[in-house]
Amino acid sequence: MDEELRALTERLRAEAAATGAPAARTVYDRLAATGDLDELAAVLTEPGHPLWARELAAFRLGVAGDRRAFESLVLLLNHRDPPRCASAAHALARLGDPRTARAAAALATNELRVAYALHPVRLLAELRAPESVPALITTLERRLRPHDPYRRVALACVEGLGTLGDERAAPVLNDALAHPALAEAAVRALARIPGQR
Secondary structure, eight states, X not given: OOHHHHHHHHHHHHHHHHTOOHHHHHHHHHHHHOOOHHHHHHHHHSTTOOHHHHHHHHHHHHHTTXXXXXXXXXXXXXXXXXXXXXXXXXXXXXXXXXXHHHHHHHXXXXXXXXXXXXXXXXXXXXHTOTTHHHHHHHHHHHHTSTTOXXXXXXXXXHHHHXXXXXXXXXXXXXHHTTSHHHHHHHHHHHHTSTTOO
């Protein structure tokens, strides 16, 4: 079993059990075992399903490449709970929907939601889409302001830009060298950009 799927199923099984409703475990078991994508998609559109059931259905649809999961996964990518963001990013990376990079870029660059930008930033690096480098540059530039509290987001941007190895990132990575928390990662990132070694 995929490690991300194992972590997700254990977490959601515990959430279902915590409700104390006997039916919740039955619903969980059915959603975890079914191969019927229409049944999973129905969980996303029918009213009354708890968040854990929607997340499980969206994740399973996403890794199966079923684009009916897209909207639900994007909402989960922007959730306040980091494990939900992580599982959504994992599924979105495998979904193959051309809207994914645009949505991740919008979330990563939204200053009102910067506290939740870590997983959209990591997803952009994984997608290697045309939107990835510009969004990561924009996000990192904003994180280089004095006393910015979102160092993990900044570090993810630096690492992502290193992964992508695009020369457009060189100026902002050079600026990141002046920040002790980012300097080591920025050196590594710059070394991966042709002509910057």
